[in-house]
Amino acid sequence: MSANQFQNPVVRWIDHRLPIFSFLNHEATEYPTPKNLNYFWNFGSLAGISLVIMIITGIVLSMNYTAHVDYAFDSVERIMRDVNHGWLLRYIHMNGASFFFIVVFIHIFRGLYYGSYKAPRELLWMLGVVILLLMMATAFMGYVLPWGQMSFWGATVITNLFSAIPFAGEGIVTWLWGGFSVDNPTLNRFFSLHYLLPFVIVGVVILHLVALHRFGSNNPLGIDTRGPQDTIPFHPYYTIKDFFGLSVFLTFFAAAVFFFPNFMGHPDNYIPANALQTPAHIVPEWYFLPFYAILRAVPDKLGGVLAMFGAIAVLFILPWLDRSPVRSGRFRPIFKIFFWVFFADCLVLGYIGAMPAEGIYVVIGRVATIWYFLHFLLILPILSVAETPRPLPQSISTPVFGGSGAMAGAAAAPKRKVE
């Protein structure tokens, strides 16, 4: 790790004084990574690249955008029609938000399935939840900026959530708006914050990476690496794998941008905001739908808001709800079933969020909401003690199945369980 490992004298000179090259070499090149990561581990780097794409396109879009109620909609249309390649930049940014969430949701479900939130990675997980919260805030405020009908009414409905807070609620909402309704001051502060928050996300992402590199990546077996035979250097193995994953991701992304750019949007947002008329069906962007369903499932204003925020808050304490010493769902037969039920539950919530709040949809929404919380608050704690996990392999380089006489892990498993 000494500075003279570098051939180039300029690099060596700089590195001696400012060890950035040693740092990069250590954290991005030699960085020992479990050799058995599957494609689900691609989604971390994809999320990082999505963030970069969003920031870059966002910066250039803001060069052409006007944050004023009289000009916002027109300035977006000018981007779409007159600014060189403006349509491309805006469609990338618009669909990029959706793809960022797709990637992050897969990243989160991967963590849930393989127990990536368990010791010693609790803080890594919690920082991830902070990133999710910041992303939601950023996406919400970004959706307001084009100042279409959905922008305006989305902003009105979501800011009104805060009016559920006892006593101070009305005052807080007025403060958020900077007036008595969503108006020009609201648009201006949302633009300011929409520009700021992505950089806050970058900061938390750096912390997320620091925490990750403390113990290294979890892996599909969920067992710790036991030495050099279990790991490979990040470069070139995972750089090329991430690059391949990126190419495939961009192919899907480009298909949306160039051929279905408005598929994940809503037609009403091409109607300029009108404070006197609410669209007949107002729905948030698809990535908020499960949370929207939880909000509407509770027949009480404050209760609904608390449930919605609770759905995220519960993720913070997840490492202490699931106490099973086995990380990977691969070795937890019952957990695995409940994981898929939970996954289906989230999809149901998403579907219900898109449906009008009436009739059978309300009932299904309530059942799904209750299940969401039951999964975390009851099922996971019970499974932690009630479930007998399957035997764990001894190490990553000693496979359990298919190999010859590799069942040594079976004997080791109970010992690991009490660790």
Next chain:
Amino acid sequence: MKKLFLTLATAVLTASFSNVPVLAAGGGDVVLRQADWSFSGPFGTFDKASMQRGFQAYTEVCAGCHSMNYIAFRNLADLGYNEAEIKAIAAEYEVVDGPNDEGEMFTRNGIPADRIPAPYPNELAARAANNGAYPPDLSLIVKARANGADYLYSLLTSYEDAPAGTAVPEGMYYNAAYSGHMIAMPQPLYGDDVEYADGADTSMDAVAKDLVNFMAWTAEPALEERKRTGVAVMIFLVLLSGLSFGAMRFIWADVKKTRA
């Protein structure tokens, strides 16, 4: 693992498709007439001749009430008009400009850089002239309605007599394609409403299609460029995916060996 991945992929797709019913929810009781639009599909392009006819029909039939705020005369080059033709079209319009040196607003003939002038100075004037109803701007209408092209085509061709027992209030009209069926816009097309220089069909159905072709362009002028770029980008990315997959296999070859 593959199973898990497939399930996730399906789930993501399902999740995105769960939007579809919402998008189509413009009017639950409405069945749209569908047409085969030249601009749909990954290689779709605009039908220039039809757009020119549509522009004529818009000017003669719709422009009395509906504005086209985001279209400037210079944009008409996309329809296949040359610079001289565009200047001539623009010059037929009177545009308010100013203030001049005396501080007065004045009118002059249009130039290519001008937007197509709106029929009313503001929304209130529009409402006052139309029984309180506001004729929406048409530049974005195809994108601002679910299944916009089919919807507008249906709307323009679905004026009917109200079914027996349905009372149509004064100033309203019955339209099978409109949500709730009561629309404030009188029937705009009856057939032979315009006279085309190229002798094309002027039936209600044909003119409605011309109008939709024109308005699909006003909503998304960059559509052709977008799809053209898209095809090139997709080819590039598919090649890159294949190449990087090969590179990955090469690099990982020795790891796979020790793992078995």
Next chain:
Amino acid sequence: MAASKTNKAALVAEQKSRRDFIVVATYAMGAVGAGAFAWPLIDQMNPAADTLALASIEVDVSKIAEGQSITLKWRGKPVFIRHRTKTEIDEALRDDALDMRDPQVDSDRVQKPEYLVVLGVCTHLGCVPLGQKVGEVRGEYDGWFCPCHGSHYDSSGRIRKGPAPTNLEVPPYSFLSDDVIKIG
């Protein structure tokens, strides 16, 4: 035995070079893609279609009295149109023969001698020179004077003294009729 060993080594070496080639090709192709994506990001800062479309204006010069100037805004910059007096035209013609920093004869700078059309932007660092309004300083050559760093322009808008490197720029214009000029 030995032969097969060298064969094997050659095979490994060949495989390695093939591997290196495809890896380099992959990353090179990625770099090309990133470069292509950079272009829209850069090009969006160039003038947009609506900005370019507005790049011409028309003006009636018949209302400018002899000896008077008007200032117009074209592409966000001032355009000076001066209805020159006989004296001013004569001065400009007289100085054609003199040695100047940016030599140009007056007839190359006007289409009709009475009307001088120049961009009112000092070619030094972009200030607007004085000399348009009656009573303003016109510099030592009866033209314009830039107060920022003391450049003097003559009655043909040529640089005569001071730091500016070139004459005041003549924008593209044409007479649509005897009185109407189209700039741009």
